[in-house]
Amino acid sequence: MKRDIREFFTALSALRISRAGKVALWATVGSMLFISTAQTTAYGLDFPMTTRLTLSDSKNLTVSKNSSPASLSASISEMALVAQISAQVELARTEVGAKKVTKEIMGAEYAWDEEEYKCLNRLWTKESHWNYKAHNSRSGAHGIPQALPAIKMEVISDDWRTNPVTQIRWGLRYIDIRYETPCGAWAKFKRSRYY
Numbered sequence: 170m171k172r173d174i175r176e177f178f179t180a181l182s183a184l185r186i187s188r189a190g191k192v193a194l195w196a197t198v199g200s201m202l203f204i205s206t207a208q209t210t211a212y213g214l215d216f217p218m219t220t221r222l223t224l225s226d227s228k229n230l231t232v233s234k235n236s237s238p239a240s241l242s243a244s245i246s247e248m249a250l251v252a253q254i255s256a257q258v259e260l261a262r263t264e265v266g267a268k269k270v271t272k273e274i275m276g277a278e279y280a281w282d283e284e285e286y287k288c289l290n291r292l293w294t295k296e297s298h299w300n301y302k303a304h305n306s307r308s309g310a311h312g313i314p315q316a317l318p319a320i321k322m323e324v325i326s327d328d329w330r331t332n333p334v335t336q337i338r339w340g341l342r343y344i345d346i347r348y349e350t351p352c353g354a355w356a357k358f359k360r361s362r363y364y
Contacts, residue, residue: 304319325338
C-alpha cells in the first residue's frame with residue numbers, strides 16, 4: 170500500500186499542468202487527505218447506511234486547468250464544510266459530543282439560554298441518555314429525542330437512524346414547535362412521562 174501511495178504522488182508530481190492547475194490539484198488532494206485523516210474509518214463514516222450529504226446550492230466539486238481562483242476557493246470552502254459537518258456528526262456519536270453539538274445548535278438557531286439547556290439535558294437524559302442508537306422496542310421511539318414514530322425525523326433528513334445531528338435537529342425543532350422551549354417540554358414530561 171505504501172508503494173501505491175508513493176507511486177501516486179510521484180505520478181501526481183510529474184503531471185504537466187499550469188501552476189494554477191497544480192495549486193488546484195494539490196489543494197484538492199490536501200483537502201481529501203485532511204478529510205480522510207479526520208475520520209475514524211476508511212470510509213470516513215463508521216455507518217455504511219449514510220450514503221450522501223446534502224448541501225444547499227451544492228455543485229460538483231471539480232477542478233479543471235482553467236479553474237479560476239474564485240471557483241477553486243468555492244470548491245475548497247465546500248470541502249471544508251463537508252469536513253466540518255462530518256466532524257460534527259462524529260462528535261455527536263458520544264454523549265459528551267452530542268451535548269456539545271446540541272448547545273451549539275441551540276445557541277445559533279434558537280437563542281435558548283443555559284437554563285433551557287439544563288431542562289433539555291434532563292429531558293433527553295431520561296429519554297435516551299443521549300444515545301443516538303436508543304430504540305424503544307415497545308413503542309418504536311428512536312434516537313436521542315425518542316421520536317415517535319421515528320420516521321417523523323425524515324423532515325430533517327432520511328439518515329435519522331444513524332445520524333445523531335439529524336436527531337438533535339429534529340428534537341429541537343419538535344420542542345420549538347410543540348412547547349416553545351425545552352423547559353416547556355420538560356414540564357410536560359414531568360407531568361405525563363412523555364413529551
